[in-house]
Amino acid sequence: MSSPWPGALAGLVLGVALCLAEQDWTYEGSNGPSQWSRLGYKECDHHQQSPIDIHSKSVQQKHLQPLELHFFDHAPLSANVTNNYVGALVALTSGHVPLVRAGSLYGEYSVVGFHFHWGENDTVGSEHHLDGHSYPLEMHILCQNTKYDSLTKATQRPDGLAVLAVWFEVGPSPNSGLMRLSPALDRIRAGGASTLLSEPPSLLELMPNDLGHFYRYEGSLTTPGCYEVVTWTIFKQPVQATEQQMARFRTLTGLRSRPIGHNYRLVQLPYGRQVFERRPLDEAALEMKPQRDGQEAAASGPQSSATAAVASLLLLQLAATLTTLSAAVALTL
Numbered sequence: 042m043s044s045p046w047p048g049a050l051a052g053l054v055l056g057v058a059l060c061l062a063e064q065d066w067t068y069e070g071s072n073g074p075s076q077w078s079r080l081g082y083k084e085c086d087h088h089q090q091s092p093i094d095i096h097s098k099s100v101q102q103k104h105l106q107p108l109e110l111h112f113f114d115h116a117p118l119s120a121n122v123t124n125n126y127v128g129a130l131v132a133l134t135s136g137h138v139p140l141v142r143a144g145s146l147y148g149e150y151s152v153v154g155f156h157f158h159w160g161e162n163d164t165v166g167s168e169h170h171l172d173g174h175s176y177p178l179e180m181h182i183l184c185q186n187t188k189y190d191s192l193t194k195a196t197q198r199p200d201g202l203a204v205l206a207v208w209f210e211v212g213p214s215p216n217s218g219l220m221r222l223s224p225a226l227d228r229i230r231a232g233g234a235s236t237l238l239s240e241p242p243s244l245l246e247l248m249p250n251d252l253g254h255f256y257r258y259e260g261s262l263t264t265p266g267c268y269e270v271v272t273w274t275i276f277k278q279p280v281q282a283t284e285q286q287m288a289r290f291r292t293l294t295g296l297r298s299r300p301i302g303h304n305y306r307l308v309q310l311p312y313g314r315q316v317f318e319r320r321p322l323d324e325a326a327l328e329m330k331p332q333r334d335g336q337e338a339a340a341s342g343p344q345s346s347a348t349a350a351v352a353s354l355l356l357l358q359l360a361a362t363l364t365t366l367s368a369a370v371a372l373t374l
C-alpha cells in the first residue's frame with residue numbers, strides 16, 4: 042500500500058529545489074517572476090502555466106471520479122519544516138506515505154511534501170483565484186506519479202506530478218492543522234532555518250470537509266523551472282483559519298533578513314485551456330439517469346416515475362451524507 046520513505050526523502054531533496062527557492066530567482070525585483078524565463082527557466086514563458094484565475098461561469102462540468110486519499114488522516118510521527126528564503130516547506134519524514142488514487146488522475150501519486158503561499162495582508166496571497174478573488178493563503182500538496190522512480194523523471198513527463206491545492210480564508214475558529222504547525226513556524230523565522238516537528242498535523246486537518254467538489258486543469262509548477270507536468274486539483278471549499286494564523290506566516294524572513302512579504306506568482310493566461318469542475322451531487326444525479334433510461338424505463342408508468350424520483354432523492358441525500366461522513370473517516374470520497 043505505501044512506498045518506503047527513503048525514496049520519498051530522496052525526492053524531497055529535489056522537491057525543495059523545485060518548489061521553493063534556488064536563490065537566483067525571487068518574487069520581486071530584477072529576478073522577479075517576469076524575469077524567470079530570462080534567468081534560464083524557459084518554460085516559465087510557455088502557454089500552460091500556473092496559477093490561473095478560475096472563471097466559475099466558464100468551467101465545464103465533467104464526470105470526474107472521486108479522489109481516493111490514503112493515509113491522509115494519519116498524522117506522521119514527525120515532519121521537517123524548512124524556511125528556504127521564499128516560503129515554508131513541510132516534509133513528512135516518518136509514517137505511511139500518503140497516496141492519491143482515482144480522481145481521474147493519470148495513475149497513483151505519492152505525497153512528496155506540502156508548502157504555503159501567502160501575501161502582505163489578508164486580501165492577497167493565494168496563487169489561484171476564483172472569479173478574480175484571491176484568498177489570504179493557499180497550500181500546495183505536491184504529489185509524484187509512483188510509476189516514475191524519481192522526482193527528476195516525473196518533472197520530465199506530462200503525467201509526472203499532481204498538486205492538490207487548498208484555499209484558506211479568515212474565520213473565527215483556528216484551524217487545528219495550522220495550530221500544530223505554529224511551533225515550527227516560530228522556530229524557522231530566519232531564512233535557511235529548519236526544524237523537526239514532533240507532533241505534526243495529518244494532511245486532512247489542513248483540508249476542507251468537502252473534498253468531492255473541486256476544479257481540475259492541466260498546468261505547471263508555479264516556481265522555476267515552471268515545468269508543465271502538473272495535473273491541478275483545487276478544492277472549491279476554503280478552509281477557515283484565524284487572522285493570527287495567517288499573520289504567523291508573515292513573520293518569516295528571507296534574504297538579508299527581510300520579511301517574506303509575499304510568495305505568490307501572478308495568475309497566468311489560460312491560452313485556451315479548459316477548466317473542469319466536479320460537483321458530487323451532479324454526479325449522483327447523472328448516475329441515476331442510466332437506470333431510468335434503461336430497461337426499467339419500459340415500465341414507465343406514473344408509479345415507476347414516482348419511484349425513480351424518490352430513489353433519486355434518496356441517492357442525493359445519501360451522497361450528501363457520504364460527503365460529510367467522508368471528511369470524518371477521511372479516506373474514500
Ligand SMILES: [Zn+2]
Pocket residue numbers: 060156157158181263
Ligand atoms: Zn506552490
